[in-house]
Amino acid sequence: MQARTNRRWLLVSRPEAMFAETDFKWTESPVPALKEGEFLVRNLWLSCDPTQMGWMKRDTYVPKIQLGEVMRALGVGQVIESRHPDYHVGEVVTGLLGWQDYSVSDGRGLGSVEKVPAGVPLSLVLSLFGITGMSAYFGTVEIGRVQPGETFVVSSAAGAVGSVAGQIAKIRGARVIGIAGGPIKCAWVRKEAGFDDAIDYKSEKVGPRLSELCPKGIDVYFDNVGGEILDEVLARINLHARIVLCGSISNYAAREFRPLSNYPMLTTRRGRMEGFIILDYANRYSEAIPVLAGWLAEGKLKVKEDVAMGLRNAPKTLARLFTGENFGKQLLKIADPPLPVSS
């Protein structure tokens, strides 16, 4: 049998601020033959996540990507060959598959994968049921602890996390205000996602608009952006407010983090600002997924996906997150399942 060619994007230099396509190198090489205990995955969908910027730059909650390694990314793929007793040809798996056509795994460490139950749409594995949907759920419910009647504000409200977080808060009875960039996203946030209102940070002054739309102050802020918007929210928090630090995308592409001025409001208002990493909740995903799937089936939850095509476009597609071009969960589809999907 002729060896398959694996096309890969390797990380070859470490960005200081925003990355460039030249930080990656395109390579093509044969897929090595499997050893005993390994299996081969054809990668189908790749997830684009802000946290990938951190993986490139420095050790964070996981070690940074080594230079010369394939670019790390979550993905969904199908097992197409196996010399591993627990992984069978045809099964669909998700894990850190990377920017490449094929991944060889022994099922352990960073190469470990989870099996995807049959019948789950593959893109949902990375959006609503992936780390972004899980972040929205546990951030809103466990860290934000939003209560009926409270005012909930979320940034990147048309993004993968923010759009779901706001809808969960709405389902739980809160008044929900989203912050998003541009009239199209804001209209979607209001009409499709059903938020009470939206602020267009590109054309409106966020601070005064927050004052108008949150006349009773802000109880929970689900922060996906950091920076200036976080400061504007802090100026308007209520007693015992909760600030959920999920991400700070405004800082990821910067050389230095923009400092925060209004943190002493946490003392005056007895507020709590708490960060979390969704991997800490991995053993509780199975608790969240049926809840989210139920709301999706009932039509209470809208999922927005922004799908690009082709492995060649991986750097450009990831970059969309940092320019705010993405609308919903940014995904890259690189292949259809080559075999019938089995479970």
Add this chain to the structure above:
Amino acid sequence: MQARTNRRWLLVSRPEAMFAETDFKWTESPVPALKEGEFLVRNLWLSCDPTQMGWMKRDTYVPKIQLGEVMRALGVGQVIESRHPDYHVGEVVTGLLGWQDYSVSDGRGLGSVEKVPAGVPLSLVLSLFGITGMSAYFGTVEIGRVQPGETFVVSSAAGAVGSVAGQIAKIRGARVIGIAGGPIKCAWVRKEAGFDDAIDYKSEKVGPRLSELCPKGIDVYFDNVGGEILDEVLARINLHARIVLCGSISNYAAREFRPLSNYPMLTTRRGRMEGFIILDYANRYSEAIPVLAGWLAEGKLKVKEDVAMGLRNAPKTLARLFTGENFGKQLLKIADPPLPVSS
């Protein structure tokens, strides 16, 4: 009977940054005759607290002091006349007595007072058993939730709150590092208060010294100062660290708060930064006081008080907090009890 003369310091202008003595006006006027339901208190001790700066400047967790009103301050005094059925001559009380020789109270609102049980040293009512000791206790135990074996760092470690907070953390089995200004305070923190070590922020670089003295990272930071030291701590927090925002004295005398750069560490390390106002715990002081009194009696807790004398010196004495001149709880003694103390 000749009317008593009440000497008072009125707030007459609102400081923008640090206050000046000219923000206050010294007046002398007769004490008015009591109405039915009022009682007269001879003020004995006044408490100097960083939060008084906030009271002068703006509405915070309490309304700001009105211009022309007596300067607000906690104090201890003795009831010397009474037309109130519940307050009797000779009893010692504590409350917002203000910068004046005499307070007339009807026992309600901001004029409400608590009775002090007989036998309690009067200064301790304002130090260990006052808002500073209570802040140390609830901040360390409830917000910081310090555990045995953890590394606990506290700023203003020779101050009223910090010295007690660090000792409580030590009693609870933590490794405790204090940050204080100057060799004398640092020696006291190490030898008298029994901390594991101290950093002199006036002569040492706080960041590198924290790295040396906290080789396993920082689990709890009890923050009394804000600003640059808070940023240095955030850079070194452990997973699930807790930052207790008790005060930020470095900011109180400033026109603007110094912004914070390292807050995204709260996400990376899943940290929690939480402010509190000790008045929220008022109904639980009775739980803390016997615990602290017990440790004091057993010699496990050292209380340091810094006592100035004379009402004339109130502005100068309060100013010591903001220059770091005070060593322990800053108090102003203005009179001895004129009558035998009864309970």
